[in-house]
Amino acid sequence: MAAISRDEVAHLARLSRIEMNDAELDHLASELDLILGAVARVQEVAQGDIPPTSHAIPLHNVFRADVVKPSLTPEESLSGAPATEGPRFKVPQILGEAE
Amino acid sequence: MPMNYEQATAAYEPTLGLEVHVELNTKSKMFCSCATEFGAEPNTQTCPVCLGLPGSLPVVNAMAIESTILIGLALNCSIAPFSRFARKNYFYPDMPKNFQTSQYDEPICVDGYLDVEIETDEGPKTFRVDIERVHMEEDTGKSLHVGGSTGRIHGAEYSLLDYNRAGIPLVEIVTRIVPGTGKYAPLVARAYVTELRDILRSLGVSDVKMEQGSLRCDVNLSLAPIGSDKLGTRSETKNVNSLRSVERAVSGEFVRQANRLESGERIVQETRHFLEESGETRPGRSKETAEDYRYFPEPDLVPVTPDADWIEELRKSLPEKPSLRRKRLQEEWNVPAKEMESMVNAELLDVVEETVKLGADATRARSWWLGEVSRLANEKEVAPTTLINANQVAEVIALIVTGELTDKLARQVVEGVINGEGTPREVIDKRGLKVVSDDSALMIAIEAAIAAQPDTAERVRGGNLPAAGALIGAVMKATGGQADAAKVRELLLKHLGQS
Numbered sequence: 001m002a003a004i005s006r007d008e009v010a011h012l013a014r015l016s017r018i019e020m021n022d023a024e025l026d027h028l029a030s031e032l033d034l035i036l037g038a039v040a041r042v043q044e045v046a047q048g049d050i051p052p053t054s055h056a057i058p059l060h061n062v063f064r065a066d067v068v069k070p071s072l073t074p075e076e077s078l079s080g081a082p083a084t085e086g087p088r089f090k091v092p093q094i095l096g097e098a099e
Numbered sequence: 100m101p102m103n104y105e106q107a108t109a110a111y112e113p114t115l116g117l118e119v120h121v122e123l124n125t126k127s128k129m130f131c132s133c134a135t136e137f138g139a140e141p142n143t144q145t146c147p148v149c150l151g152l153p154g155s156l157p158v159v160n161a162m163a164i165e166s167t168i169l170i171g172l173a174l175n176c177s178i179a180p181f182s183r184f185a186r187k188n189y190f191y192p193d194m195p196k197n198f199q200t201s202q203y204d205e206p207i208c209v210d211g212y213l214d215v216e217i218e219t220d221e222g223p224k225t226f227r228v229d230i231e232r233v234h235m236e237e238d239t240g241k242s243l244h245v246g247g248s249t250g251r252i253h254g255a256e257y258s259l260l261d262y263n264r265a266g267i268p269l270v271e272i273v274t275r276i277v278p279g280t281g282k283y284a285p286l287v288a289r290a291y292v293t294e295l296r297d298i299l300r301s302l303g304v305s306d307v308k309m310e311q312g313s314l315r316c317d318v319n320l321s322l323a324p325i326g327s328d329k330l331g332t333r334s335e336t337k338n339v340n341s342l343r344s345v346e347r348a349v350s351g352e353f354v355r356q357a358n359r360l361e362s363g364e365r366i367v368q369e370t371r372h373f374l375e376e377s378g379e380t381r382p383g384r385s386k387e388t389a390e391d392y393r394y395f396p397e398p399d400l401v402p403v404t405p406d407a408d409w410i411e412e413l414r415k416s417l418p419e420k421p422s423l424r425r426k427r428l429q430e431e432w433n434v435p436a437k438e439m440e441s442m443v444n445a446e447l448l449d450v451v452e453e454t455v456k457l458g459a460d461a462t463r464a465r466s467w468w469l470g471e472v473s474r475l476a477n478e479k480e481v482a483p484t485t486l487i488n489a490n491q492v493a494e495v496i497a498l499i500v501t502g503e504l505t506d507k508l509a510r511q512v513v514e515g516v517i518n519g520e521g522t523p524r525e526v527i528d529k530r531g532l533k534v535v536s537d538d539s540a541l542m543i544a545i546e547a548a549i550a551a552q553p554d555t556a557e558r559v560r561g562g563n564l565p566a567a568g569a570l571i572g573a574v575m576k577a578t579g580g581q582a583d584a585a586k587v588r589e590l591l592l593k594h595l596g597q598s
Contacts, residue, residue, distance in 0.1 A: 015391055017190045054183060054396030060404040066125045066162035069132035074142040077150060077262070087141040088243065088259035091192040 003036035004029065104350055107322075107357035108282035114330055115277040115284050115349065116319035117228075119295055121270050121305045122238055122312070123166045129237045129268040130157030130200065130400075137311055141261035149266035151196030156399055159184075163235065163268035164207070164403060166304035168413050170270055171208025171233045173298050173420075178410050182207045184235070184397040192260055193239035201271075203394040206234035207403065213298075215290040216422070217283055226287050229275040240265035276319075276330075284320070285349040292316050292345045297421035297443075309340050316345050318373075320352045322360060331356070332366040336380050338373045347378040355380065428452060432461035441469060450484050450492075457493035460500075467492050471510055475517055486517045494523045502583050508532045533581065538590060541574065541582060545591050548573040559595045567591055 006029040013020045020028070046052075071077075074087045083090040102110070128135055131148035147155035171178050185203035211230035216223050241264050246256025272295065280287045296307045296314055307314045321333035334356070339348045351373075356366055371380035419427075428448070429439045432455070442448045447468045454464040468483060472492065476483040495512050498504040504512060504527070515526030527533055548570045549556040558566040567588065574587045 012393075015188075015190070015393070054398055055401055057401075059401040062158060062401050063161035063164065064132070064158045066127050066160050067132060068127045068134045071133045071144050071146050072150075074140070074145075077142045077145045080152070085259055087143075088261055089142070089192070089195075091258050091260060093255060094191060094242070094244075094258050 002029070002033045003040065004032050101358050102354065102361055104354055105282075107354050110325060111322040111353070111357050111360065112325045112327075113280060113284040113349075113353055114321045114323070114333070115274075115280055115288055116333070117274045117277075117288060117291060118317040118319070118335075119272045119292060120238075120315045120317075121170075121272065121299055121307065122314075123163055123268040123270060124303075124305050124313075125160055125162045125166070125268055127160060128266040129160050129163050129235070130266055131155075133263075133266065135267050136263075137306075137313075139263055142263060144263040145265070149195075149262060151194070157200065159400060159403070160268060164405070165413065166268070166302070167207050167233060167235050167270050168405060168410060169302050169304060169417070170272070170299065171211065172410070172414050173302055173417055174208070174211035174213055174230050174233060174272070174295075176208035176211030176230060176233055178208055178405060179205065180407075181205065181402055181404050183402045184400045185394045186397050187236075188393045189391075191239075192258065193242055194265060195240070195260075195262060199236060199239065200397055200400070201236035201394075202234035205402075206232040207405075208233035213291065213294060214422075215287060215294050217286045217290045219283060224283075226277065226280065226283075226290075228277050228287070228291050231273045231275045233270060233272050236269050236271060238264050238267040238269045284353065285346040288318060288349045289342055289346040293342055294422060296342075301418045301421050301424075309342070312340065315340065318345065318348045318352065320349060320356065321366070322353065322356045324360075331360070332368050334366060334369055334371050334380070336371045336373050337383065340373075340375070344373060344375060344378075348373045348380065351378045352380055432465070434461065434465065438465065445469060445473060445483075447473070447483060450489050453489035454493045454496070457489055459493045459496040463496045463499070464492065467496065467513070471513055472517075475514065487513065491516050491523055498523065498527075502586070503527075503533060505580075505583065507580065541578070541587060541590055542594070544574045544577045544582070545570070545587070545594060547577065548591075549594075556595060559592070559597060562597070564592070564597065567595075567597075 006025055009029045009032060010020070010025055013025070078084045078087070078089065081089045125135060127133060128144075128149055131146050133144045133146050133149055136144065148157055168178055182202065183205040184200050185205075186198040187201045187203070188198045190197055208230075209232050211233070213228050213230060214225050215228060216225050218224075240260050240262040243259040243261070244255035245259060274291070277284075277287060277291075292314075296309075299305050299307050299314070305313055309315070315337075316339045318336045318339055319333045320336070321331035323329055323331045334352060336348045336352055339345050352371070359366060367382075370383040372383050373380055425439055425443065425448070429436065439448075442451055442465065445468075451461070451464050451468050454468065455461050472483045472487060476486055479486070492513070495504065495509050495516075498512075499506065499509050511530060511532055512523050512526045515521075515530060516523055520526045520529060551573065552570060555566050555569050559570065570591055571584060571587050574591070575582055575584060
């Protein structure tokens with residue numbers, strides 16, 4: 001039984017706004033399946049006595065004081081944007097079809 | 100014939116759920132040091148972190164964590180000894196990172212409650228609203244949809260983004276479903292948001308301005324036929340931006356769903372938008388499921404593990420609950436519930452209390468703030484507390500009590516203070532508003548009045564006390580209304596041998 005189905009890959013691609021054709025989906029589904037299989041081997045080592053972690057180092061409570069520091073200028077902020085209008089970022093139509 | 104609200108509530112039982120988002124009033128953003136000023140020029144409060152530029156790393160604002168714990172404690176929640184941030188992945192451009200840093204299965208605060216009281220046909224009744232969770236996240240940027248006729252996202256040609264708001268700390272407070280509210284569902288919803296707003300304000304953690312979006316409410320509602328023990332499909336109404344709208348959104352949705360169910364249609368699980376003008380809702384996007392957001396622990400942030408001492412310290416610093424405070428003040432001041440409500444609604448309770456603490460009596464403090472000061476503030480379309488402070492009002496009231504000012508003069512003093520003419524004392528001096536209480540000055544005016552009306556004076560001498568009115572009137576006129584009438588009467592009668 002595959003770890004990830006072709007349909008699931010297609011769904012993820014849609015959520016991620018990545019356009020994929022049939023050949024790409026076939027290819028990626030089998031490739032992702034292999035990758036997930038490799039990652040799953042970690043489960044064999046990590047038994048119940050090892051809690052899942054999101055971090056390699058056991059750090060907690062890394063905070064900063066609530067102090068304002070200078071921001072970028074709008075020109076700097078917008079400088080990497082593909083499109084702008086006035087002081088704002090310009091993006092293509094957000095909801096197309098029947099979303 | 101479509102069902103009206105009464106018919107709908109006679110046939111269906113509502114299940115209510117409320118999600119409130121509150122922007123914290125920290126000086127800097129949640130994960131970076133950009134400022135959080137409302138209304139700043141677009142994209143002037145952005146940096147590599149809140150723009151999601153490659154290589155930037157977030158760091159948690161300690162004050163935001165503290166505020167969230169305070170909120171949790173005030174809502175009777177348990178504070179999790181271990182909590183984590185998670186990425187909520189989605190592809191709307193309101194977050195330049197393509198995800199929102201939020202919390203998923205490990206929120207900071209869980210399992211609380213808030214009791215709210217409403218007026219029912221049988222008198223006041225308390226509903227307990229259980230709080231499922233209070234979690235931290237960040238606000239999104241502001242989109243401006245261009246093209247299309249409505250300024251809405253649908254039909255827009257393109258959108259413009261301002262990321263000043265992106266990354267401002269946001270706390271989401273989620274209730275469990277509130278069963279059994281029946282026809283009172285709209286009132287319970289409103290009372291809950293009102294009480295929550297008051298608590299947040301008392302904690303000082305947010306501006307809680309619904310009209311500016313620093314407090315936003317989503318209303319979840321489902322209906323089931325009365326007597327059935329099944330839960331209906333719910334809708335989620337967003338964009339509810341005033342207390343009154345909370346009430347209207349619930350009753351509007353109630354009627355809409357009841358009519359759909361009545362005609363055999365299905366309720367679609369969806370996000371709906373509240374329309375301020377009509378009180379109705381219109382459909383928005385169909386809801387993505389939680390799985391579609393592909394939440395996973397945020398690898399760029401480490402867990403939050405507040406220690407018990409910190410939590411206890413914060414617990415000790417909690418202010419008096421607003422509902423208890425209102426009851427206490429109402430008793431201390433001996434005012435009717437309606438008066439209390441108008442002070443709360445006018446957001447003047449704090450300043451009236453402050454004025455009373457400065458020595459003013461509650462009746463005068465209340466009537467000056469709600470009366471003259473509010474009237475002038477309305478004219479200028481600003482909040483009363485921006486015009487004059489508690490010290491100044493207390494001082495004016497003290498001068499009335501000692502007889503140095505009459506109510507009429509006091510109004511002129513207040514007006515002068517508001518016009519920036521200085522402190523009450525300075526206004527009195529500059530405008531020469533002091534009550535003439537100097538006996539010798541008054542005696543001159545009294546003698547002049549007697550000389551002008553010798554017959555009247557004679558009648559008073561003869562014991563006709565009501566006749567003194569004409570003489571007192573003349574003295575008041577001569578002193579430009581600045582004399583204390585009671586004092587004038589006393590001096591006059593004494594002078595004419597009548598006391």
